[in-house]
Amino acid sequence: MKRLAIALLATAAVSPALAQEHRELGAHEHGVGRLEIAVEGSRIAIGLEAPGADIVGFEHAASSAGDRAALDQAIAVLEKPLELFVLPGGAQCVVTEAAARLVDEEEHEHEAHDDKAHEGEKHADHGHEAQHTEFRANYVLTCASPAALTGIEFAYFKLFPNARELEIRLISEKGAKSFEVGRDAPALDLKGQL
């Protein structure tokens, strides 16, 4: 599967299903992040993947003090999930875990170098010219009154002006559903979904 993913990437034709399984940074679309929300009883696990372009406006290696400050600031903001994804106060959710990090191309290539299929010309086509970074964050929330989880408001778009859209996958006892939430209508109605 990994070999296939790399071969497809070389032709810039990674299918969404495959991309989800083995995400390559070069395959992300600037402006579009992904959010997975899994609700199980009073516990909500959230995973965010967002292009560096969306969060700090650049994906080059931090070369100045200003760049580094922007990255640190972004991580600090990303580690406050309830300020990004605003839940109804009545649900009484608290943050149990929050961790955010920046993933860069080098980390990804390190992993790819182990694969023999990655050598030779495919390697040359692999987009070394275009560097990409992605922020990844994982959260766990605990909500005392999960019945009050009627929706999410995405202050995320206010905090990150370059973000346009979040592709959302919601997993609950009712199954898995996909949504898209954009800057023009930054809310997700959860009534009847959980």
Ligand SMILES: [Zn+2]
């Ligand atoms: Zn990028």
